[in-house]
Amino acid sequence: MTYVMVFLALAAGAIALALAVKGLVMLVGLPCPFCRHGKTTCFNKLAVNQKRSILQYFKDHEHRTPNVKCVFVCLGCKTVFDDFSGELRSMESNWCKVCNEQVFDCTLDNDSIKCTSCGTRYEWKTHEGSGFRFLMPPVDARLLDRCRYGHGVG
Ligand SMILES: [Zn+2]
Numbered sequence: 001m002t003y004v005m006v007f008l009a010l011a012a013g014a015i016a017l018a019l020a021v022k023g024l025v026m027l028v029g030l031p032c033p034f035c036r037h038g039k040t041t042c043f044n045k046l047a048v049n050q051k052r053s054i055l056q057y058f059k060d061h062e063h064r065t066p067n068v069k070c071v072f073v074c075l076g077c078k079t080v081f082d083d084f085s086g087e088l089r090s091m092e093s094n095w096c097k098v099c100n101e102q103v104f105d106c107t108l109d110n111d112s113i114k115c116t117s118c119g120t121r122y123e124w125k126t127h128e129g130s131g132f133r134f135l136m137p138p139v140d141a142r143l144l145d146r147c148r149y150g151h152g153v154g
Pocket residue numbers: 032033034035036037074075076077078079
């Protein structure tokens with residue numbers, strides 16, 4: 001009987017910890033994989049002008065409004081990880097904005113990032129208007145509005 005109670009207490013503790021970690025990630029963001037800056041910042045915590053210029057990129061280049069709850073920004077190297085970016089643990093893979101399949105090796109030094117399912121190419125580029133770096137699809141690509149599988153953070 002005691003063992004069962006200990007087990008239940010441990011299980012409850014583990015769940016509470018998992019929820020706390022997830023809450024913390026939402027609050028403080030994840031470490032940036034591209035620089036030594038400690039963490040990424042949740043979109044909602046950015047300054048108004050930063051928010052405005054990031055949204056401008058999505059409007060101009062991707063013709064969509066991202067799910068901002070899943071947008072994280074590294075202010076160290078000014079990189080935006082959007083709602084199609086990676087899973088919690090690895091921001092080096094992304095979800096294709098055209099076919100929603102996983103795109104691997106989305107590292108900065110890979111200059112031929114390509115979705116193996118639909119052939120869409122991506123490139124880490126700095127958007128002139130905002131000064132932030134995005135994983136950009138071609139400007140004429142027909143993109144999905146939202147990441148279908150919800151694998152992004154949140
Ligand atoms: Zn960074």
